[in-house]
Amino acid sequence: MLSNKTKYALKALQVLAKEYGQGPVLISEIARRENIPAKFLELILLELKNQGILQSKKGKGGGYFLARPPQSVSVGQVVRVMEGPLAPLPCVSRTSYMRCRECRDERSCGIRLVMKDVRDATAKILDSTTLADVLKRVEAVVAGREGLHYSI
Amino acid sequence: MLSNKTKYALKALQVLAKEYGQGPVLISEIARRENIPAKFLELILLELKNQGILQSKKGKGGGYFLARPPQSVSVGQVVRVMEGPLAPLPCVSRTSYMRCRECRDERSCGIRLVMKDVRDATAKILDSTTLADVLKRVEAVVAGREGLHYSI
């Protein structure tokens, strides 16, 4: 399960992707739009900034904005920054491998083989999906809904 | 990330799958073979028993054994029992759906669409892999290694 923190981060980035190129967005504005506790969101956005995903501007007219265009920020990057490795077990993580303390022979560990498949499947999805893709999918759903509405 | 508890459960079940049909196996024997703290393993096996995955026999000659054959226990079942839902977010879980408190419109939540894909991919792997499959894959690896060994 993803933590609330990660979920909030993704929702905030979704907003900032939508507003990309239109100047900074206030923390309070993002908090309001997504129903996120403002002070908590502050910490999250700061962390995303320190990780190079966001930039900010202080003072009046300030706020946060994406450091790179939405099509070059993947969901996988964000999840890794907030949550740590995607892998279900440290011994199948590519980005931060660690052997299991109790494991006698890693190469013949059946659990590991299965969890490696899970890791690969997860990474394939999250690393190939960008914030731009997320927006596109949302638009498609909304458009579909409106189409349905007219046809009734 | 799976907890140690879940990892230990899977390793213990792997042992019990290998010994299936040959009578009960001692907690201490499993603990020794897999390097798991015996008292902790005790709690885990008890829980697996209460969930109907294991059976036990008390007294001398007792121990734990699988309640059903290895090919009808899936890794997904075990992970759900020990860890809870496979879904990265409660709003995409099939077995224990819950809406996100802060979400204004679930149907057009982009994060949700992506995480649903992750859930489906994970479930597809874990629910279609049984303990018997795990053993088979381990055997394949070991056989491959021996083949390689002779060819040197």
Added chain:
DNA sequence: CTATAAGTCTAGTAAGTCAATAGGGTAAAT
């Protein structure tokens, strides 16, 4: 029938994580 082997069950606990909240500090625009 009783010793002993083995699982059952209840507590407890130290350490860590989560989900915030509080309350100033600092930079930048007007």
Added chain:
DNA sequence: ATTTACCCTATTGACTTACTAGACTTATAG
């Protein structure tokens, strides 16, 4: 100079994790 808004540190309460301790119950062998 003042206001706006991000920056940073600390704390808190609830919960989870990973165990450990110890008494209890049941079953089998002799």
